[in-house]
Amino acid sequence: MGVQKLNEEERNTLLSPLLSDSWEMVQDRDAIKKNFTFKDFNEAFGFMTRIALRADKVDHHPEWFNVYNRVEITLATHECKGLSQRDVNLAKFIDNVYATFTN
């Protein structure tokens, strides 16, 4: 059994809290995105590195853009062409890591 897209109930219980915490739906895609800002590039890339280590461990990777102190992250699951539990898990991890940075 492969990865399943989130169903209606899961979207209400799992996705809604993220959408109330600065994550937003990507236009025309079943994906979520969020922008993060840091003091400088060093902080931004340190943040990215912690996420990269986790992403590779759980084999679920972000789509992300960085310029200097800004990081834009989009999450979706390739295998099910939409949002799955994996994206919820990674989003929570990302938010937890971001919380460790004091801006």
Added chain:
Amino acid sequence: MGVQKLNEEERNTLLSPLLSDSWEMVQDRDAIKKNFTFKDFNEAFGFMTRIALRADKVDHHPEWFNVYNRVEITLATHECKGLSQRDVNLAKFIDNVYATFTN
């Protein structure tokens, strides 16, 4: 004295070799971009990490997008709103690092 945009002669001597090596001008911007592909995310982020260390050391940072094994890099100099010697230097460094990855 701040960072200067590349002049005509410098574009011929310094930029042309890059444009012959898969770098291309960004539309409507005095900037260059190039796409890099790797075996997997681990390789792609290893590549990014080597560039990040250099970028922070020389205080000249890329604009970049990554998803899984792909990295898209755009270079321009914020200070002069266009291409400078710093972008040429970083592009060469990036190409040298990329050459160490066997695809």
